[in-house]
Amino acid sequence: MTQVYDHGGGVRSLRVPIPDNPLGHTLVYLLDTDRGPVLIDTGWDDPDSWDTLAAGLTACGTSPEEIHGVVITHHHPDHHGLSGRVREASGAWVAMHEADGAIVRRTRQTRAERWFTYMTAKLEAAGAPESHIAPLRATRPRALPGLSPALPDREIVPGELLALPGRRLRAVWTPGHTPGHVCLHLEEEHPARLPGHGRLFSGDHLLPEITPHIGLYEDPDDATVTDPLGDYLDSLERVGRLAPAEVLPAHQHAFTDAASRVRELLAHHxxxxxxxxxxxAEPLTPWQLAERMEWNRPWAQIPYGSRNIAVSEAEAHLRRLVKLGRAEAVTGSEPVTYVAV
Structure with a gap:
């Protein structure tokens, strides 16, 4: 069933399904411009998702062939997956922040077996048990979802207005969930005249009821020690200062009072x-820390792939604690353990 919602002022949202994912769907936004309709994100590259997107565009009085441009909040496949197919249908340009564009280029050049080797080494270093690592050693390289994402042909420059005739849409760089995540501030009066400054397309950066995953920025060929959680917390404060009248996120539902939600997330972290x-208080590897952290279900019930994500999130928190001087690596430990200072 096609689900389209009119947010007023030439903005509509389409619920595009994500196969086999508890999030259920991505909210793809359709923005009217003087040059034609523009999409903010596109949804997962899947036949049902494409059919839903096409049907939603038809319900809005347009079609994939009429799309003028695609603005991507970040490179994840539930946001960027269908961008290439939209461009093939319409000739639309695709825009993305350079940091995520670099990930797209690297992903297209990386063979599947390289990722298996990299993930095996990462999990070994994190202290994962051999029972968890063994399937990676045994798995034969194959095509993986999201390994051939569309190359963007325009760069989103933070702070600048996007070239959308008749609209004022400004890019706000909000790294954390990904290094090149952007929110998009529609600097126009809210159609219902709600108090605040325009509307914010927040991607996965600011969601009404859930906390976005903050893990490590994975790059097999880059040994730079990043601080994704620190990036995210700084980005949250930047968005809070915008004080939008309404937030239009990529999942769940639209909401108001962004400043309150920002405060909740800062307090949560x-x-x-x-x-x-x-x-x-005792030395722990990242894997051991992840086992003991509070998740939305007991560790024993967390699926295999989700455990990898959980360990990445544990490592991001460890890096933040180390940078703040509140924890440190134990000298000589192998795999490396960490302890509070």
Missing amino acids: EDRLTGLLVLL
Whole structure:
């Protein structure tokens, strides 16, 4: 069933399904411009998702062939997956922040077996048990979802208005969930005259009821020690200062009072960091820390792939604690363990 919602002022959202994912769908936004309709994100590259997107565009009085441009909040496949197919149908340009564009280029050049080797080494370093790593050693390289994403042909420059005739859409760089994540601030009066400054297409950066995954920025060929959680917390404060009248996220539903949600998320992460320091009263590897952290279900019930994501999130929190001087690596430990300072 096609689900389209009119947010007013030439903005509509389409619920594009994500196959086999508890999130259910991505909210793809259709923005009217003087040059034609523009999409903000496109959804997962899947036949049902494409059919839903096409049907939603038809319900809005347009079609994939009429799309003028595609603006991507970040490179993840539930946002960028269908961009190439939209461009093939319409000749639309595709825009993305350079940091995520670099990931797209690297992903297209990386063979599947390289990722298996990299993930095996990462999990070994994190202290994962051999029972978890063994399937990666045994798996034969194959095509993986999202390994051939569309190359963007325009760069989103933070702080600049996008070239959308008749609209004022400004890019706000919000790294954390990905290094090149952007929110898009529609600097126009809210159609219902809600108090605040325009509307914010927030991607996965700011969601009404869930906390986006903050893991490590994975790059097999780059040994730079990044701080994704620190990036995210700084980005949250930047968005809070915008004080939009309404937030239009990529999942769940639209909401108001962005500043309150920002405060909740900042408090959540501070509480979590404080809780991790209690766990780190004894030296723990990232895997051991992930096992002891609080998730939405007991560790024993977390699926295999989700455990990899959880360990990445544990490592991101560890990096933040180390950078703040609240934890440190134990000299000589192998795999490396960390302890509160």
